[in-house]
Amino acid sequence: RYQWTPALSTSYYYGGLDGIYKQHLVNLVYQLPLGETQSLKSDIRFARSRDDGGSNVDNDAFGALFTYRLGAQSFTASYQYLSGDTGFAYIAGSDNALAHLVQINDFGNQDERSWQLRYDFDFAALGIPGLT
Incomplete structure (x- = not known):
């Protein structure tokens, strides 16, 4: 992971299960401040997963x-x-690079396309830190 500027970071990760699959993950995050309490953040992710001899894993994921x-x-x-x-491809219970990994579904099926609209509130503003 490299922090180019306070607003721009990139990361690259490589991992795999020997003899099963290998995976490359690339991420670009840019946070543009728009004022004291406003910002616009872009988070672009790409993962490439391939067979490493003992599986049929073949997947590219873009988010x-x-x-x-x-x-x-x-x-x-x-x-x-x-x-x-x-x-x-990921090991159950592990964090992964999918943009749409949510509690009830990973949206990681073959040739799957998904959209998400989301609203979050940080309750630290109301004196309850740690709750979002």
């Missing part, structure tokens, strides 16, 4: 999230697209 923050409120619009012969 783009755009978040407008106004004080304690955040509004996010995002898009995710997966392509390849399989769904996104």
Whole structure:
């Protein structure tokens, strides 16, 4: 991970399961301040997963999230697209690079496209830190 400027960071990760699959993850995050309590954040993600001899893993995952923050409120619009012969490969219970990993679904199936509109509130503004 490299922080180019206070507003711009990139990251690259490589991992895999020996003999099963290998995975490359690339991420670009840019946060544009729009005032004292406002910002616009873009988060672009790409993951490439391939067979490493003992599976049929073949997947590319692209995700783009755009978040407008106004004080304690955040509004996010995002898009995710997966392509390849399989769904996104990850070990159950682990964090992964999918933009649309949510509690009830990972939206990581073969050739799946998904959109997300999201609203978040940070309750630290009301004196309850840690609750969002």
